[in-house]
Structure formats: C-alpha cells, structure tokens
Amino acid sequence: MSNPTAAEQVSARIHVIPDFPEAGIQFQDLTPVFSDAAAFKVMCEALVAPFAGRFDILGGLEARGFIIAGGASILTGAGVLPVRKAGKLPRRVITETYELEYGVASLEVHEDELPAGSRVLVIDDVLATGGTAQAACRLIERAGWNVAGVAVTLELEGLGGREQLSDYEVFSLLRA
Numbered sequence: 001m002s003n004p005t006a007a008e009q010v011s012a013r014i015h016v017i018p019d020f021p022e023a024g025i026q027f028q029d030l031t032p033v034f035s036d037a038a039a040f041k042v043m044c045e046a047l048v049a050p051f052a053g054r055f056d057i058l059g060g061l062e063a064r065g066f067i068i069a070g071g072a073s074i075l076t077g078a079g080v081l082p083v084r085k086a087g088k089l090p091r092r093v094i095t096e097t098y099e100l101e102y103g104v105a106s107l108e109v110h111e112d113e114l115p116a117g118s119r120v121l122v123i124d125d126v127l128a129t130g131g132t133a134q135a136a137c138r139l140i141e142r143a144g145w146n147v148a149g150v151a152v153t154l155e156l157e158g159l160g161g162r163e164q165l166s167d168y169e170v171f172s173l174l175r176a
C-alpha cells in the first residue's frame with residue numbers, strides 16, 4: 001500500500017464533536033493532529049508549501065493558529081506574528097472586531113511589530129465564516145504590511161469563508 005498523503009494523515013486524526021460549544025455546531029477538533037508529531041509536521045509543511053518564497057513571516061491567529069505557525073516557523077525559518085485576541089498585547093495595537101460561527105470577538109496586532117511591506121502568511125486551523133481570517137488580513141493591511149495568503153488546515157465549505165477572502169490567495173489542506 002502507498003504511503004498516506006499529508007491530507008489523509010491529518011484527516012484521519014480530526015475529531016468531530018457535535019453541539020460544541022453550542023447546539024448545532026459540529027466542532028472540528030484538531031488537537032489529535034497537534035499531539036501526533038508526524039501528522040503535525042506534514043500538516044505544517046503542506047500549509048506553507050504553496051507559498052514558498054512568497055512570505056517573510058507567519059501570522060498565527062489565536063489560539064490554534066499559534067500552534068501551527070510555531071511548527072511552520074521551525075520548518076521554514078520564518079518568524080511568527082502573533083495575531084491576538086483583544087486586550088493581550090502590551091504595546092500600541094490595531095484592533096478589528098468580527099463575527100464568528102458562535103459569537104463576536106476582536107483581534108489585535110502591535111502596530112509597529114514588522115517593517116513596512118512585510119509579507120505575512122496568515123495561518124489557522126479552521127476556516128468557517130472567514131470572519132477571523134478577514135479581520136487578520138485587514139489588520140495586516142492597516143499596519144502597512146502585505147497579505148501573502150491565507151493557509152488553513154480545514155475549510156468548512158458552505159459558510160462563506162472563501163468568498164469572504166476573495167481578495168486573497170487561500171489554501172486549505174482539507175475541505176468538509
């Protein structure tokens with residue numbers, strides 16, 4: 001039998017939890033991917049590969065995007081821009097508020113974290129409505145940096161995420 005692809009290795013480890021965090025949400029739990037070193041590595045490799053040579057830094061979206069951006073950072077040598085939930089960053093920030101499948105939240109970056117024109121690859125685990133990634137892209141542009149693309153492990157189709165991000169190159173390893 002041939003070796004499983006990166007998508008197969010990752011897909012086999014995603015757990016779907018019905019009605020979490022609220023009724024009607026099919027929660028996609030990637031923690032078993034993170035805890036399996038081989039699956040975690042191939043996932044990180046697969047997410048950055050389409051953007052090779054076209055980014056300077058990995059924009060990890062709190063909280064699960066931090067984990068993937070950290071792994072991808074070690075593989076690529078690019079640093080991590082932490083895109084944080086509101087109230088966590090100590091210096092002057094730019095803020096964007098957005099809607100989620102289950103609630104409202106805000107993301108922030110330090111306004112002076114990177115040199116002007118830095119190419120940021122946005123990284124996260126799940127793309128659902130696209131509100132989170134769209135807010136991150138707006139922050140990056142308002143700060144004077146460029147969005148190199150958006151890379152996610154799992155795209156939930158039918159929630160409008162890809163349409164919301166139509167100005168950007170979006171790569172998803174898996175679609176459900």
Ligand SMILES: O=P(O)(O)OC[C@H]1O[C@H](OP(=O)(O)OP(=O)(O)O)[C@H](O)[C@@H]1O
Pocket residue numbers: 061062063064065099100101105124125126127128129130131132133161
């Ligand atoms: O495309 P969207 O509809 O915006 O949803 C996707 C976002 O939702 C989840 O994060 P969540 O806000 O639950 O935060 P967490 O990672 O801190 O749990 C997920 O990790 C993405 O960041």
Ligand SMILES: Nc1ncnc2[nH]cnc12
Pocket residue numbers: 025026027028029100101126128129156
């Ligand atoms: N269904 C879902 N599972 C995991 N993360 C999510 N973020 C938004 N929707 C999600």
